[in-house]
Amino acid sequence: MLKSTIVDARVRLVPSKKLLDFLDAQKEHFQQVPENVAKIMKQNGHTLPIRIKIIKDAGLVHKRPKIDYDLLKKLTENLPDTPKESAKDQPESEPEAEVKDSNDEESPKQVKYFLYLNDLHWLSNTLAELRRQDHCQVFLHQLIESCDLLLPENEMKPRNPELEARCQRLRAEQHNRDYLKMTKNVDAGLKHYPEDTISYQIKSLNKQIIAVVQFIFSVAAGFTFGFFGVNLMVGPLPFGFRILLGVIVALIIALAEMYFLAKKLHEYDEVLDAPKRKPQPTTPTKRKVVSTPPADGSQVQTLKPHAD
Template sequence: MLKSTIVDTRVRLRPSKKLLESLNAQKEHLKELPANVATALEKNGYSVPKSIRILKDSELVFKRPQIDTKLLDKLTADVPDVPQETAEAPEKEQEQQQRPVDGHFLYLNDLHWLNSTLTELRKNNVINVFLYELIESCELILPENEFKPRNPELEARCQRLREEQQNREYQKMTKNVDATLKHVPEDTVAYQLKSINKQIIAVAQFIFSVAAGFTFGFFGVNLMVGPLPFGFRILLGVIVALVIALAEMYFLAKKLHEYDEVLDAPKRKTPNSPKVSGVQNIKPHVD
Protein backbone atom coordinates (compact mmCIF):
# COMPACT_ATOMS: atom_id res chain seq x y z
CA MET A 1 0.00 0.00 0.00
CA LEU A 2 1.23 3.47 -0.85
CA LYS A 3 0.49 6.61 1.12
CA SER A 4 -0.85 9.61 -0.77
CA THR A 5 -0.92 13.24 0.29
CA ILE A 6 -3.36 14.46 2.93
CA VAL A 7 -6.35 15.97 1.16
CA ASP A 8 -8.19 17.43 4.17
CA THR A 9 -5.75 18.77 6.79
CA ARG A 10 -8.45 19.91 9.23
CA VAL A 11 -8.83 18.36 12.67
CA ARG A 12 -12.37 17.03 13.10
CA LEU A 13 -14.41 16.34 16.22
CA ARG A 14 -17.45 14.09 16.23
CA PRO A 15 -19.80 15.55 18.89
CA SER A 16 -21.10 13.31 21.64
CA LYS A 17 -24.63 13.20 23.04
CA LYS A 18 -23.45 15.01 26.16
CA LEU A 19 -22.24 17.97 24.13
CA LEU A 20 -25.42 18.16 22.06
CA GLU A 21 -27.65 17.95 25.12
CA SER A 22 -25.73 20.80 26.78
CA LEU A 23 -26.12 22.98 23.68
CA ASN A 24 -29.80 22.11 23.42
CA ALA A 25 -30.37 23.03 27.07
CA GLN A 26 -28.76 26.46 26.62
CA LYS A 27 -30.20 27.38 23.21
CA GLU A 28 -32.52 29.97 24.75
CA HIS A 29 -29.39 31.94 25.77
CA LEU A 30 -27.81 31.63 22.33
CA LYS A 31 -28.29 34.20 19.60
CA GLU A 32 -25.97 32.67 17.00
CA LEU A 33 -24.92 29.17 16.01
CA PRO A 34 -22.26 27.96 13.55
CA ALA A 35 -23.62 26.05 10.59
CA ASN A 36 -21.84 22.81 11.57
CA VAL A 37 -23.24 22.93 15.13
CA ALA A 38 -26.76 23.63 13.90
CA THR A 39 -26.58 20.78 11.38
CA ALA A 40 -25.33 18.36 14.05
CA LEU A 41 -28.22 19.32 16.35
CA GLU A 42 -30.86 18.94 13.64
CA LYS A 43 -29.54 15.59 12.41
CA ASN A 44 -29.70 14.16 15.92
CA GLY A 45 -33.29 15.20 16.60
CA TYR A 46 -32.77 18.57 18.31
CA SER A 47 -34.67 21.59 17.04
CA VAL A 48 -33.01 24.93 16.38
CA PRO A 49 -35.22 28.00 17.00
CA LYS A 50 -35.69 30.32 14.05
CA SER A 51 -34.61 33.25 16.21
CA ILE A 52 -31.04 31.90 16.29
CA ARG A 53 -28.90 33.17 13.46
CA ILE A 54 -26.88 30.54 11.58
CA LEU A 55 -23.29 31.65 10.98
CA LYS A 56 -21.20 30.53 8.03
CA ASP A 57 -17.53 29.67 8.40
CA SER A 58 -16.47 33.01 6.98
CA GLU A 59 -18.63 34.87 9.53
CA LEU A 60 -17.05 33.29 12.60
CA VAL A 61 -14.99 35.96 14.37
CA PHE A 62 -13.26 35.11 17.63
CA LYS A 63 -10.07 35.63 19.55
CA ARG A 64 -7.80 32.71 20.10
CA PRO A 65 -7.94 31.81 23.80
CA GLN A 66 -4.91 32.22 25.99
CA ILE A 67 -3.88 29.42 28.30
CA ASP A 68 -4.52 30.29 31.93
CA THR A 69 -1.55 28.63 33.60
CA LYS A 70 -2.81 29.35 37.12
CA LEU A 71 -6.13 27.69 36.42
CA LEU A 72 -4.35 24.79 34.74
CA ASP A 73 -2.11 24.26 37.79
CA LYS A 74 -5.13 24.47 40.07
CA LEU A 75 -7.05 21.89 38.07
CA THR A 76 -4.12 19.48 37.86
CA ALA A 77 -2.92 19.89 41.44
CA ASP A 78 -4.95 16.98 42.80
CA VAL A 79 -4.56 14.78 39.73
CA PRO A 80 -2.34 11.78 40.56
CA ASP A 81 0.33 10.60 38.17
CA VAL A 82 -1.25 7.16 38.04
CA PRO A 83 -4.99 7.26 37.33
CA GLN A 84 -7.08 5.75 40.07
CA GLU A 85 -10.06 3.52 39.54
CA THR A 86 -13.29 5.48 39.80
CA ALA A 87 -16.70 4.24 40.73
CA GLU A 88 -18.43 2.77 37.72
CA ALA A 89 -21.53 4.62 36.61
CA PRO A 90 -24.53 2.74 35.28
CA GLU A 91 -23.57 1.20 31.97
CA LYS A 92 -26.52 2.51 30.00
CA GLU A 93 -26.09 6.13 31.13
CA GLN A 94 -22.34 6.03 30.60
CA GLU A 95 -22.70 4.65 27.07
CA GLN A 96 -25.32 7.23 26.17
CA GLN A 97 -23.17 10.08 27.45
CA GLN A 98 -19.87 9.00 25.86
CA ARG A 99 -21.02 7.29 22.68
CA PRO A 100 -20.39 9.56 19.63
CA VAL A 101 -23.47 10.39 17.61
CA ASP A 102 -24.02 10.66 13.89
CA GLY A 103 -23.95 13.94 12.07
CA HIS A 104 -21.62 16.65 10.85
CA PHE A 105 -18.15 17.06 12.29
CA LEU A 106 -17.08 20.07 14.28
CA TYR A 107 -13.89 21.88 13.37
CA LEU A 108 -11.50 24.16 15.25
CA ASN A 109 -13.52 27.26 14.36
CA ASP A 110 -16.61 25.69 15.94
CA LEU A 111 -14.65 24.80 19.07
CA HIS A 112 -13.30 28.34 19.34
CA TRP A 113 -16.86 29.65 19.09
CA LEU A 114 -18.01 27.14 21.69
CA ASN A 115 -15.23 28.17 24.07
CA SER A 116 -16.11 31.86 23.69
CA THR A 117 -19.81 31.12 24.23
CA LEU A 118 -19.12 29.09 27.37
CA THR A 119 -16.92 31.89 28.72
CA GLU A 120 -19.74 34.42 28.29
CA LEU A 121 -22.30 32.08 29.86
CA ARG A 122 -20.05 31.55 32.87
CA LYS A 123 -19.64 35.29 33.30
CA ASN A 124 -23.42 35.65 33.33
CA ASN A 125 -23.72 32.81 35.89
CA VAL A 126 -25.85 30.77 33.50
CA ILE A 127 -23.74 27.61 33.61
CA ASN A 128 -20.53 26.48 35.22
CA VAL A 129 -19.22 24.11 32.55
CA PHE A 130 -15.85 24.23 30.79
CA LEU A 131 -15.00 23.18 27.29
CA TYR A 132 -12.88 20.18 28.27
CA GLU A 133 -15.83 18.70 30.19
CA LEU A 134 -17.99 18.71 27.07
CA ILE A 135 -15.46 17.38 24.57
CA GLU A 136 -13.86 14.70 26.76
CA SER A 137 -16.40 12.16 25.50
CA CYS A 138 -16.16 13.26 21.85
CA GLU A 139 -14.25 11.44 19.15
CA LEU A 140 -11.19 13.30 17.84
CA ILE A 141 -10.28 12.50 14.23
CA LEU A 142 -6.84 13.61 13.02
CA PRO A 143 -5.98 13.99 9.33
CA GLU A 144 -4.37 10.88 7.86
CA ASN A 145 -2.79 9.86 4.60
CA GLU A 146 -4.96 7.93 2.20
CA PHE A 147 -3.66 4.53 1.14
CA LYS A 148 -3.56 3.68 -2.54
CA PRO A 149 -3.38 0.05 -3.64
CA ARG A 150 -0.35 -0.92 -5.68
CA ASN A 151 -0.62 -1.83 -9.33
CA PRO A 152 -1.34 -5.60 -9.58
CA GLU A 153 1.12 -6.00 -12.48
CA LEU A 154 3.85 -4.22 -10.51
CA GLU A 155 3.12 -6.34 -7.43
CA ALA A 156 3.31 -9.55 -9.51
CA ARG A 157 6.60 -8.45 -11.06
CA CYS A 158 8.06 -7.62 -7.63
CA GLN A 159 6.95 -11.01 -6.34
CA ARG A 160 8.61 -12.75 -9.28
CA LEU A 161 11.85 -10.82 -8.74
CA ARG A 162 11.83 -11.68 -5.03
CA GLU A 163 11.40 -15.38 -5.85
CA GLU A 164 14.24 -15.25 -8.37
CA GLN A 165 16.50 -13.57 -5.82
CA GLN A 166 15.59 -16.20 -3.24
CA ASN A 167 16.35 -18.95 -5.76
CA ARG A 168 19.78 -17.48 -6.49
CA GLU A 169 20.58 -17.22 -2.80
CA TYR A 170 19.42 -20.80 -2.27
CA GLN A 171 21.61 -22.06 -5.11
CA LYS A 172 24.63 -20.28 -3.63
CA MET A 173 24.01 -21.83 -0.23
CA THR A 174 23.58 -25.36 -1.62
CA LYS A 175 26.29 -25.10 -4.25
CA ASN A 176 28.83 -27.14 -2.27
CA VAL A 177 26.23 -29.68 -1.16
CA ASP A 178 24.34 -30.51 -4.34
CA ALA A 179 26.61 -32.12 -6.96
CA THR A 180 24.50 -30.81 -9.85
CA LEU A 181 25.13 -27.20 -8.81
CA LYS A 182 28.89 -27.38 -8.33
CA HIS A 183 29.62 -26.31 -11.88
CA VAL A 184 27.14 -23.59 -12.72
CA PRO A 185 27.79 -22.38 -16.30
CA GLU A 186 27.49 -18.72 -15.32
CA ASP A 187 30.31 -19.08 -12.78
CA THR A 188 32.89 -20.57 -15.14
CA VAL A 189 35.57 -18.57 -16.97
CA ALA A 190 34.70 -20.21 -20.29
CA TYR A 191 31.12 -18.97 -20.09
CA GLN A 192 32.28 -15.40 -19.39
CA LEU A 193 34.80 -15.55 -22.27
CA LYS A 194 32.11 -16.79 -24.65
CA SER A 195 29.84 -13.90 -23.65
CA ILE A 196 32.64 -11.37 -24.16
CA ASN A 197 33.52 -12.89 -27.55
CA LYS A 198 29.90 -12.65 -28.68
CA GLN A 199 29.78 -8.98 -27.75
CA ILE A 200 33.14 -8.25 -29.43
CA ILE A 201 32.03 -10.07 -32.59
CA ALA A 202 28.78 -8.10 -32.68
CA VAL A 203 30.65 -4.77 -32.36
CA ALA A 204 33.26 -5.77 -34.96
CA GLN A 205 30.53 -6.91 -37.35
CA PHE A 206 28.79 -3.55 -36.97
CA ILE A 207 32.04 -1.63 -37.64
CA PHE A 208 32.98 -3.75 -40.69
CA SER A 209 29.47 -3.46 -42.14
CA VAL A 210 29.48 0.34 -41.84
CA ALA A 211 33.02 0.54 -43.28
CA ALA A 212 32.04 -1.71 -46.18
CA GLY A 213 29.01 0.44 -46.91
CA PHE A 214 31.10 3.61 -46.94
CA THR A 215 33.66 1.95 -49.22
CA PHE A 216 30.94 0.87 -51.63
CA GLY A 217 29.46 4.36 -51.74
CA PHE A 218 32.85 6.03 -52.12
CA PHE A 219 34.57 3.67 -54.60
CA GLY A 220 31.96 1.29 -55.99
CA VAL A 221 29.55 3.85 -57.42
CA ASN A 222 32.49 5.72 -58.93
CA LEU A 223 33.68 2.57 -60.68
CA MET A 224 30.21 1.69 -61.99
CA VAL A 225 29.06 5.14 -63.13
CA GLY A 226 32.28 6.95 -63.91
CA PRO A 227 34.33 9.77 -62.44
CA LEU A 228 32.36 11.76 -59.85
CA PRO A 229 33.26 14.83 -57.76
CA PHE A 230 35.13 14.06 -54.55
CA GLY A 231 32.52 15.71 -52.32
CA PHE A 232 29.67 13.82 -53.98
CA ARG A 233 31.54 10.52 -53.49
CA ILE A 234 31.94 11.26 -49.75
CA LEU A 235 28.24 12.09 -49.50
CA LEU A 236 27.31 8.79 -51.19
CA GLY A 237 29.60 6.86 -48.85
CA VAL A 238 28.08 8.52 -45.76
CA ILE A 239 24.52 7.85 -46.96
CA VAL A 240 25.19 4.15 -47.67
CA ALA A 241 27.04 3.76 -44.35
CA LEU A 242 24.18 5.43 -42.47
CA VAL A 243 21.59 3.15 -44.07
CA ILE A 244 23.62 0.06 -43.19
CA ALA A 245 24.19 1.34 -39.64
CA LEU A 246 20.45 1.78 -39.09
CA ALA A 247 19.74 -1.68 -40.51
CA GLU A 248 22.43 -3.25 -38.31
CA MET A 249 21.07 -1.50 -35.20
CA TYR A 250 17.55 -2.76 -36.00
CA PHE A 251 18.62 -6.38 -36.41
CA LEU A 252 20.89 -6.18 -33.36
CA ALA A 253 18.05 -4.88 -31.20
CA LYS A 254 15.73 -7.58 -32.57
CA LYS A 255 18.29 -10.28 -31.81
CA LEU A 256 18.81 -9.01 -28.25
CA HIS A 257 15.04 -8.95 -27.73
CA GLU A 258 14.74 -12.56 -28.91
CA TYR A 259 17.62 -13.51 -26.61
CA ASP A 260 15.85 -11.93 -23.65
CA GLU A 261 12.62 -13.70 -24.57
CA VAL A 262 14.43 -17.06 -24.55
CA LEU A 263 15.98 -16.34 -21.13
CA ASP A 264 12.70 -15.17 -19.60
CA ALA A 265 10.59 -18.01 -21.04
CA PRO A 266 11.20 -20.46 -18.14
CA LYS A 267 10.48 -17.72 -15.60
CA ARG A 268 7.02 -16.94 -16.92
CA LYS A 269 4.06 -18.68 -15.39
CA THR A 270 1.26 -19.97 -17.56
CA PRO A 271 -2.29 -18.96 -16.56
CA ASN A 272 -3.25 -22.58 -15.85
CA SER A 273 -0.14 -23.38 -13.82
CA PRO A 274 -0.72 -23.72 -10.06
CA LYS A 275 0.66 -21.04 -7.81
CA VAL A 276 3.68 -22.11 -5.78
CA SER A 277 4.71 -20.13 -2.72
CA GLY A 278 8.10 -20.14 -1.09
CA VAL A 279 11.53 -20.80 -2.55
CA GLN A 280 11.69 -22.93 -5.68
CA ASN A 281 14.82 -24.93 -6.31
CA ILE A 282 15.30 -24.34 -10.04
CA LYS A 283 18.45 -26.14 -11.12
CA PRO A 284 20.22 -24.79 -14.22
CA HIS A 285 21.02 -27.02 -17.12
CA VAL A 286 24.47 -28.59 -16.89
CA ASP A 287 26.21 -29.44 -20.16
Protein backbone atom coordinates in the same frame (compact mmCIF):
# COMPACT_ATOMS: atom_id res chain seq x y z
CA MET B 1 -2.97 -3.38 0.94
CA LEU B 2 -1.25 -0.04 0.45
CA LYS B 3 -1.62 3.14 2.47
CA SER B 4 -2.59 6.14 0.38
CA THR B 5 -2.30 9.79 1.30
CA ILE B 6 -4.68 11.35 3.82
CA VAL B 7 -7.49 13.04 1.90
CA ASP B 8 -9.14 14.90 4.80
CA ALA B 9 -6.57 15.98 7.39
CA ARG B 10 -9.11 17.62 9.71
CA VAL B 11 -9.54 16.36 13.27
CA ARG B 12 -13.15 15.35 13.86
CA LEU B 13 -15.11 15.21 17.10
CA VAL B 14 -18.31 13.20 17.47
CA PRO B 15 -20.66 15.28 19.67
CA SER B 16 -22.06 13.52 22.71
CA LYS B 17 -25.58 13.77 24.10
CA LYS B 18 -24.26 15.92 26.97
CA LEU B 19 -22.85 18.49 24.55
CA LEU B 20 -26.02 18.58 22.42
CA ASP B 21 -28.23 18.99 25.49
CA PHE B 22 -26.05 21.87 26.70
CA LEU B 23 -26.28 23.63 23.33
CA ASP B 24 -30.05 23.19 23.33
CA ALA B 25 -30.32 24.57 26.87
CA GLN B 26 -28.17 27.65 26.16
CA LYS B 27 -29.42 28.42 22.65
CA GLU B 28 -31.39 31.46 23.88
CA HIS B 29 -28.11 33.22 24.69
CA PHE B 30 -26.49 32.59 21.30
CA GLN B 31 -26.16 35.46 18.86
CA GLN B 32 -24.70 33.42 16.00
CA VAL B 33 -24.10 29.75 15.34
CA PRO B 34 -21.84 28.05 12.77
CA GLU B 35 -23.60 26.29 9.93
CA ASN B 36 -22.16 22.90 10.87
CA VAL B 37 -23.34 23.18 14.51
CA ALA B 38 -26.82 24.24 13.38
CA LYS B 39 -26.99 21.27 11.02
CA ILE B 40 -25.94 18.84 13.77
CA MET B 41 -28.55 20.21 16.18
CA LYS B 42 -31.24 19.96 13.51
CA GLN B 43 -30.31 16.34 12.74
CA ASN B 44 -30.65 15.46 16.43
CA GLY B 45 -34.10 17.06 16.78
CA HIS B 46 -33.08 20.41 18.32
CA THR B 47 -34.42 23.66 16.87
CA LEU B 48 -32.82 27.11 16.93
CA PRO B 49 -34.62 30.45 17.33
CA ILE B 50 -35.18 32.41 14.14
CA ARG B 51 -33.22 35.43 15.43
CA ILE B 52 -29.94 33.44 15.57
CA LYS B 53 -27.65 34.17 12.64
CA ILE B 54 -26.21 31.15 10.81
CA ILE B 55 -22.57 31.71 9.82
CA LYS B 56 -20.80 29.69 7.14
CA ASP B 57 -17.40 28.16 7.78
CA ALA B 58 -15.68 30.76 5.58
CA GLY B 59 -17.04 33.56 7.77
CA LEU B 60 -15.62 32.17 11.02
CA VAL B 61 -12.49 34.05 12.06
CA HIS B 62 -10.74 32.95 15.25
CA LYS B 63 -7.43 33.94 16.73
CA ARG B 64 -5.00 31.16 17.41
CA PRO B 65 -4.90 30.61 21.19
CA LYS B 66 -1.59 31.08 22.94
CA ILE B 67 -0.18 27.87 24.37
CA ASP B 68 1.00 28.00 27.97
CA TYR B 69 4.06 25.74 27.76
CA ASP B 70 4.82 26.06 31.47
CA LEU B 71 1.38 24.76 32.38
CA LEU B 72 1.64 22.01 29.78
CA LYS B 73 5.00 20.90 31.15
CA LYS B 74 3.64 20.94 34.69
CA LEU B 75 0.69 18.76 33.73
CA THR B 76 2.80 16.20 31.86
CA GLU B 77 5.77 15.92 34.22
CA ASN B 78 4.15 13.12 36.26
CA LEU B 79 3.18 11.01 33.27
CA PRO B 80 5.15 7.74 32.95
CA ASP B 81 7.49 7.37 29.99
CA THR B 82 7.17 3.58 29.79
CA PRO B 83 6.53 2.39 26.23
CA LYS B 84 3.49 0.37 25.35
CA GLU B 85 3.75 -3.39 25.41
CA SER B 86 4.33 -4.99 22.06
CA ALA B 87 1.90 -7.47 20.56
CA LYS B 88 4.28 -10.37 21.29
CA ASP B 89 4.46 -9.59 25.02
CA GLN B 90 0.71 -9.37 25.48
CA PRO B 91 -1.17 -12.47 26.71
CA GLU B 92 -3.36 -14.50 24.41
CA SER B 93 -6.56 -13.41 26.14
CA GLU B 94 -6.16 -9.79 25.13
CA PRO B 95 -6.89 -10.07 21.36
CA GLU B 96 -10.54 -10.75 22.10
CA ALA B 97 -10.74 -7.54 24.12
CA GLU B 98 -8.95 -5.70 21.32
CA VAL B 99 -11.52 -6.93 18.83
CA LYS B 100 -14.32 -5.68 21.03
CA ASP B 101 -12.64 -2.33 21.45
CA SER B 102 -12.14 -2.02 17.71
CA ASN B 103 -15.80 -2.74 17.14
CA ASP B 104 -16.70 -0.06 19.67
CA GLU B 105 -14.36 2.39 17.99
CA GLU B 106 -15.85 1.73 14.59
CA SER B 107 -19.35 2.63 15.70
CA PRO B 108 -18.65 6.40 15.99
CA LYS B 109 -17.10 6.40 12.52
CA GLN B 110 -20.49 5.50 11.07
CA VAL B 111 -21.91 8.81 12.31
CA LYS B 112 -22.23 11.34 9.47
CA TYR B 113 -21.98 14.56 11.52
CA PHE B 114 -18.84 15.82 13.23
CA LEU B 115 -17.52 18.91 14.96
CA TYR B 116 -14.39 20.44 13.48
CA LEU B 117 -11.73 22.75 14.88
CA ASN B 118 -13.56 25.92 13.82
CA ASP B 119 -16.65 24.74 15.67
CA LEU B 120 -14.60 24.11 18.82
CA HIS B 121 -13.08 27.60 18.59
CA TRP B 122 -16.58 29.06 18.38
CA LEU B 123 -17.73 26.92 21.29
CA SER B 124 -14.75 28.02 23.42
CA ASN B 125 -15.42 31.70 22.73
CA THR B 126 -19.13 31.23 23.40
CA LEU B 127 -18.47 29.52 26.73
CA ALA B 128 -16.13 32.33 27.75
CA GLU B 129 -18.86 34.87 26.94
CA LEU B 130 -21.48 32.86 28.87
CA ARG B 131 -19.20 32.66 31.91
CA ARG B 132 -18.56 36.39 31.73
CA GLN B 133 -22.34 37.02 31.73
CA ASP B 134 -22.87 34.50 34.59
CA HIS B 135 -25.21 32.32 32.52
CA CYS B 136 -23.20 29.17 33.26
CA GLN B 137 -19.86 28.05 34.67
CA VAL B 138 -19.02 25.30 32.20
CA PHE B 139 -15.65 24.89 30.50
CA LEU B 140 -14.84 23.35 27.15
CA HIS B 141 -13.02 20.30 28.50
CA GLN B 142 -16.08 19.36 30.58
CA LEU B 143 -18.23 19.18 27.45
CA ILE B 144 -15.87 17.32 25.14
CA GLU B 145 -14.59 14.76 27.66
CA SER B 146 -17.46 12.44 26.74
CA CYS B 147 -17.04 12.95 22.97
CA ASP B 148 -15.16 10.64 20.63
CA LEU B 149 -12.10 12.05 18.90
CA LEU B 150 -11.39 10.78 15.37
CA LEU B 151 -7.94 11.41 13.94
CA PRO B 152 -7.30 11.38 10.18
CA GLU B 153 -6.22 8.00 8.85
CA ASN B 154 -4.65 6.75 5.66
CA GLU B 155 -7.00 5.12 3.21
CA MET B 156 -6.12 1.52 2.43
CA LYS B 157 -6.04 0.66 -1.25
CA PRO B 158 -5.67 -2.86 -2.70
CA ARG B 159 -2.56 -3.55 -4.72
CA ASN B 160 -2.68 -4.21 -8.44
CA PRO B 161 -3.09 -8.00 -8.90
CA GLU B 162 -0.82 -8.03 -11.95
CA LEU B 163 1.90 -6.19 -10.04
CA GLU B 164 1.48 -8.51 -7.06
CA ALA B 165 1.79 -11.60 -9.29
CA ARG B 166 4.90 -10.19 -10.95
CA CYS B 167 6.49 -9.38 -7.59
CA GLN B 168 5.80 -12.89 -6.35
CA ARG B 169 7.32 -14.38 -9.51
CA LEU B 170 10.46 -12.24 -9.19
CA ARG B 171 10.69 -13.07 -5.49
CA ALA B 172 10.45 -16.80 -6.22
CA GLU B 173 13.14 -16.54 -8.92
CA GLN B 174 15.45 -14.73 -6.51
CA HIS B 175 14.87 -17.37 -3.85
CA ASN B 176 15.68 -20.10 -6.39
CA ARG B 177 18.93 -18.34 -7.32
CA ASP B 178 19.90 -18.03 -3.66
CA TYR B 179 19.09 -21.69 -3.06
CA LEU B 180 21.15 -22.83 -6.05
CA LYS B 181 24.07 -20.69 -4.89
CA MET B 182 23.92 -22.25 -1.43
CA THR B 183 23.64 -25.85 -2.68
CA LYS B 184 26.02 -25.77 -5.64
CA ASN B 185 28.84 -27.25 -3.52
CA VAL B 186 26.63 -30.19 -2.59
CA ASP B 187 25.31 -31.16 -6.02
CA ALA B 188 28.01 -32.07 -8.53
CA GLY B 189 25.86 -30.89 -11.41
CA LEU B 190 25.71 -27.35 -10.04
CA LYS B 191 29.42 -26.81 -9.37
CA HIS B 192 30.48 -25.68 -12.80
CA TYR B 193 28.16 -22.92 -13.89
CA PRO B 194 29.63 -20.80 -16.68
CA GLU B 195 28.44 -17.68 -14.85
CA ASP B 196 30.83 -18.43 -11.99
CA THR B 197 34.00 -18.50 -14.09
CA ILE B 198 36.20 -15.46 -14.73
CA SER B 199 36.30 -16.10 -18.46
CA TYR B 200 32.52 -15.90 -18.71
CA GLN B 201 32.50 -12.58 -16.85
CA ILE B 202 35.26 -11.18 -19.09
CA LYS B 203 33.40 -12.29 -22.22
CA SER B 204 30.20 -10.66 -20.99
CA LEU B 205 32.10 -7.46 -20.23
CA ASN B 206 33.68 -7.51 -23.68
CA LYS B 207 30.26 -7.96 -25.30
CA GLN B 208 28.87 -4.97 -23.44
CA ILE B 209 31.89 -2.81 -24.31
CA ILE B 210 31.63 -3.81 -27.96
CA ALA B 211 27.92 -2.95 -27.99
CA VAL B 212 28.60 0.51 -26.53
CA VAL B 213 31.50 1.20 -28.91
CA GLN B 214 29.40 -0.01 -31.85
CA PHE B 215 26.61 2.35 -30.84
CA ILE B 216 29.01 5.31 -30.63
CA PHE B 217 30.67 4.53 -33.98
CA SER B 218 27.29 4.02 -35.69
CA VAL B 219 26.00 7.39 -34.48
CA ALA B 220 29.27 9.09 -35.44
CA ALA B 221 29.19 7.48 -38.89
CA GLY B 222 25.60 8.64 -39.41
CA PHE B 223 26.49 12.19 -38.45
CA THR B 224 29.52 12.12 -40.78
CA PHE B 225 27.37 10.89 -43.65
CA GLY B 226 24.79 13.61 -43.10
CA PHE B 227 27.44 16.32 -42.69
CA PHE B 228 29.92 15.38 -45.47
CA GLY B 229 28.24 12.74 -47.66
CA VAL B 230 25.18 14.74 -48.68
CA ASN B 231 27.41 17.73 -49.36
CA LEU B 232 29.60 15.66 -51.69
CA MET B 233 26.61 14.17 -53.54
CA VAL B 234 24.43 17.26 -53.91
CA GLY B 235 26.94 20.08 -53.85
CA PRO B 236 27.88 22.87 -51.49
CA LEU B 237 25.23 23.46 -48.81
CA PRO B 238 24.99 25.96 -45.94
CA PHE B 239 26.89 25.01 -42.80
CA GLY B 240 23.82 25.06 -40.55
CA PHE B 241 21.84 22.86 -42.96
CA ARG B 242 24.69 20.34 -43.04
CA ILE B 243 24.74 20.16 -39.23
CA LEU B 244 20.96 19.66 -39.20
CA LEU B 245 21.22 16.80 -41.70
CA GLY B 246 23.98 15.18 -39.66
CA VAL B 247 21.97 15.39 -36.44
CA ILE B 248 18.84 13.95 -38.11
CA VAL B 249 20.72 10.97 -39.58
CA ALA B 250 22.54 10.38 -36.27
CA LEU B 251 19.23 10.38 -34.34
CA ILE B 252 17.66 7.89 -36.74
CA ILE B 253 20.62 5.53 -36.40
CA ALA B 254 20.67 6.00 -32.60
CA LEU B 255 16.99 5.03 -32.32
CA ALA B 256 17.55 1.94 -34.45
CA GLU B 257 20.62 0.92 -32.43
CA MET B 258 18.75 1.41 -29.16
CA TYR B 259 15.89 -0.77 -30.40
CA PHE B 260 18.19 -3.65 -31.36
CA LEU B 261 20.22 -3.23 -28.17
CA ALA B 262 17.08 -3.41 -26.00
CA LYS B 263 15.88 -6.44 -27.94
CA LYS B 264 19.21 -8.18 -27.44
CA LEU B 265 19.20 -7.42 -23.71
CA HIS B 266 15.67 -8.79 -23.43
CA GLU B 267 16.73 -12.03 -25.10
CA TYR B 268 19.72 -12.20 -22.76
CA ASP B 269 17.43 -11.85 -19.74
CA GLU B 270 15.18 -14.62 -21.03
CA VAL B 271 18.19 -16.92 -21.36
CA LEU B 272 19.26 -16.16 -17.78
CA ASP B 273 15.74 -16.73 -16.45
CA ALA B 274 15.50 -20.11 -18.16
CA PRO B 275 16.07 -23.16 -15.95
CA LYS B 276 19.69 -24.17 -15.63
CA ARG B 277 19.04 -27.77 -16.45
CA LYS B 278 16.06 -29.94 -17.06
CA PRO B 279 15.62 -32.93 -14.81
CA GLN B 280 15.98 -36.15 -16.76
CA PRO B 281 13.35 -38.80 -16.05
CA THR B 282 14.82 -41.85 -14.42
CA THR B 283 13.59 -45.19 -15.72
CA PRO B 284 13.55 -47.87 -13.07
CA THR B 285 15.55 -50.99 -13.95
CA LYS B 286 13.75 -54.26 -13.67
CA ARG B 287 15.39 -57.30 -12.28
CA LYS B 288 15.22 -60.46 -14.26
CA VAL B 289 13.52 -63.33 -12.55
CA VAL B 290 14.92 -66.74 -13.37
CA SER B 291 12.97 -69.74 -12.29
CA THR B 292 15.03 -72.91 -11.93
CA PRO B 293 13.05 -76.00 -11.08
CA PRO B 294 14.82 -77.82 -8.26
CA ALA B 295 15.25 -81.50 -8.10
CA ASP B 296 12.40 -82.07 -5.68
CA GLY B 297 9.89 -80.44 -8.11
CA SER B 298 9.00 -77.33 -6.03
CA GLN B 299 8.77 -74.07 -7.98
CA VAL B 300 11.18 -71.75 -6.12
CA GLN B 301 12.20 -68.55 -7.91
CA THR B 302 15.70 -67.14 -7.52
CA LEU B 303 16.61 -63.55 -8.25
CA LYS B 304 19.49 -62.85 -10.57
CA PRO B 305 21.98 -60.41 -9.01
CA HIS B 306 21.76 -56.84 -10.27
CA ALA B 307 24.33 -55.62 -12.76
CA ASP B 308 25.24 -52.71 -10.50
